[in-house]
Amino acid sequence: MTTIRKTALAAAVLALAGCSFIPEYQRPDAPVPGAFPYASATEGTPAAALDWQAFFADARLKQLIGAALANNRDLRVALLNVEQARAQYDIRRADLYPTVGVGVNASRAPNPSNGEQSTSFQAGFSVSAWEIDLWGRLRALSEAAVDQFLATDEGRKAAQVTLVSSVANAWLSLVADEELLALTRQTLQTREESLRLVKLRFDNGVSSELDFRLAESLAYAARVSLAQQERQRALDLNTLGLLTGQTLPVDYGTGTTMAAITLPDVPAGLPSDVLVARPDVRQAENLLQAANANIGAARAAFLPRISLTASVGRASTQLSGLFDGGGKWAYTVAPSLLLPIFDFGRNEAGLQSARVQRDIAIAQYERSIQQAFKEVADALAGRATLTTQLAAQDRVAEAESVRMRLSQLRYDAGVASSLDLLDAQRSFFTARQAQIQTRLAGLQNQVLLYRALGGGWTETAAGAPASAPAK
Numbered sequence: 488m489t490t491i492r493k494t495a496l497a498a499a500v501l502a503l504a505g506c507s508f509i510p511e512y513q514r515p516d517a518p519v520p521g522a523f524p525y526a527s528a529t530e531g532t533p534a535a536a537l538d539w540q541a542f543f544a545d546a547r548l549k550q551l552i553g554a555a556l557a558n559n560r561d562l563r564v565a566l567l568n569v570e571q572a573r574a575q576y577d578i579r580r581a582d583l584y585p586t587v588g589v590g591v592n593a594s595r596a597p598n599p600s601n602g603e604q605s606t607s608f609q610a611g612f613s614v615s616a617w618e619i620d621l622w623g624r625l626r627a628l629s630e631a632a633v634d635q636f637l638a639t640d641e642g643r644k645a646a647q648v649t650l651v652s653s654v655a656n657a658w659l660s661l662v663a664d665e666e667l668l669a670l671t672r673q674t675l676q677t678r679e680e681s682l683r684l685v686k687l688r689f690d691n692g693v694s695s696e697l698d699f700r701l702a703e704s705l706a707y708a709a710r711v712s713l714a715q716q717e718r719q720r721a722l723d724l725n726t727l728g729l730l731t732g733q734t735l736p737v738d739y740g741t742g743t744t745m746a747a748i749t750l751p752d753v754p755a756g757l758p759s760d761v762l763v764a765r766p767d768v769r770q771a772e773n774l775l776q777a778a779n780a781n782i783g784a785a786r787a788a789f790l791p792r793i794s795l796t797a798s799v800g801r802a803s804t805q806l807s808g809l810f811d812g813g814g815k816w817a818y819t820v821a822p823s824l825l826l827p828i829f830d831f832g833r834n835e836a837g838l839q840s841a842r843v844q845r846d847i848a849i850a851q852y853e854r855s856i857q858q859a860f861k862e863v864a865d866a867l868a869g870r871a872t873l874t875t876q877l878a879a880q881d882r883v884a885e886a887e888s889v890r891m892r893l894s895q896l897r898y899d900a901g902v903a904s905s906l907d908l909l910d911a912q913r914s915f916f917t918a919r920q921a922q923i924q925t926r927l928a929g930l931q932n933q934v935l936l937y938r939a940l941g942g943g944w945t946e947t948a949a950g951a952p953a954s955a956p957a958k
Contacts, residue, residue, distance in 0.1 A: 507623040509630065509783030512776055518853050519758050519860040525867040526755040534753040534942030535764035539651050542751060542937055547742060548658050551731050555654045556647065558732025565646040572632075572639035579632040582625050585617035585795070609817060611800010618794045624787035627780050634777035641770035644944045648766060650730065651943035655934045657727045662741045662748065663927040664720035667920065671716050674916045675709035681912070682706045685905055698905045705909055709916075745926045750933045753940060755867055761859050764941025771855040775848040778841070785841040788834045791826040859939065866936035873929040877922075884922040887915040 532541075543549055556562065591610040597603065620626055685702040688694035721737075728735045762768050802817035827834055894911035897903035937943065 507783055508786035509627050509780050512779050515849055517856050519856055523755050523867055524864050525871040529752050529754040531752055531754055534937050534940035537942055539943050551658060552651055552654050554731040554733055555650055559650055562646050562650055565643040569639050569643050572636040576632040576636045579629040583620060585614045588613055609800055609802040611798055613798035615796055616794045622787035622790045624784050627783035631777040631780035634773045638770045638773035641766040644766035648938055648943040652934050652938035654730045656931050657723055659927055659930050660723045662743060662745055663923055664723055666745055666923050668716045670919050671713045675713055678706040678709045701909055705913055748930055753937055758860055765859050768855050768859055771852040775852045778845040778848040782841045782845060785838040791824050793824050796821040862939040866932055866939050869932035873932055877925045877929050880922045880925045884918040887918040891915040
């Protein structure tokens with residue numbers, strides 16, 4: 488009968504040791520529609536499966552993105568945060584096991600039998616206040632630490648996705664800056680030549696002062712545009728230098744034009760695909776799982792906490808006896824049990840705090856899904872309209888080019904006034920500016936769609952953190 492009781496007691500202890508007070512995790516329903524607006528059927532590789540080296544074909548852009556992944560300080564901080572989260576998990580995991588140390592202890596106290604002072608020395612191995620995790624409190628904290636680690640790692644991936652798209656968009660802006668600068672310089676040269684001719688005609692009484700002042704105004708307006716474009720190019724170059732972590736020369740050139748840049752189209756898929764592909768959404772879910780695990784730890788805090796202090800070694804009344812064989816083997820075992828009775832609501836408040844934190848994490852998770860849905864929907868709306876807008880803007884620029892050429896012919900033939908020619912030149916300049924800016928907006932929108940769908944992250948040997956711990 489004694490054997491049966493011992494077996495039953497051991498089975499009960501093992502069952503208690505395996506219990507967990509963590510609530511069963513259920514992924515919240517996505518608070519978004521089941522399909523994206525403006526999503527047309529598009530063939531191609533999904534963004535999350537398309538490596539950024541394959542998405543961006545330009546060699547100079549690839550070089551800049553590679554430099555950013557190696558040198559960007561924000562990404563470096565994200566990598567270090569992952570290592571810190573891994574260390575925090577290792578600390579939590581170590582709490583499950585006893586800490587064994589080697590120590591030498593000395594004590595002096597009156598002898599209960601004769602009242603004389605006695606001294607004792609002990610040296611050996613000791614375990615100090617090891618908590619026996621019967622209720623799963625430490626395991627719950629360890630599981631929460633794993634989820635925190637995974638969330639931090641997903642944050643690193645999200646930082647890389649953002650960095651890749653930011654470098655690409657800054658580079659595209661620089662390409663547009665170079666085209667706008669070339670257009671503005673050409674326009675300035677044309678307007679200064681027109682101003683010279685109009686002034687010559689005005690000085691000889693052939694043209695009116697109105698013609699002269701209009702030509703003068705347009706020439707100085709071109710100078711204003713040139714200064715603005717030079718300043719914008721310098722700002723975009725500085726932005727690119729910050730993102731790549733290196734100073735780019737002032738005369739850095741992209742070596743390409745907007746028309747020469749092509750980016751592959753990517754299918755939108757379903758909103759459920761975004762939940763799998765986007766690192767920021769996965770990060771929010773990992774944080775939700777960590778908050779859920781903390782509820783289990785808070786529940787276990789209501790139950791008795793058992794800890795063990797033990798030591799084994801040699802004891803002697805003389806210090807030298809510990810090392811010359813004069814001492815004796817001795818051990819101590821001191822288990823303790825603490826059952827909370829009056830804590831003035833501390834544990835109850837801890838449980839309530841954990842539950843509220845989980846509710847906050849649910850709201851943040853749902854918010855991340857809604858934000859992801861909006862970003863994809865915005866990019867799809869841009870894709871649906873910017874193509875049409877660019878085609879129309881191309882026709883406007885072509886029409887204004889023909890108009891300016893015909894106005895020049897009419898002016899040279901003496902049929903049209905200089906006002907007609909100057910107005911045609913101004914309209915052509917405005918149309919060409921809008922054409923370049925629209926083409927830039929279309930390319931940047933493709934980059935944003937690629938990022939919104941989870942593209943731009945790849946695990947590299949240089950940027951990979953330590954392997955993820957098992958849950």
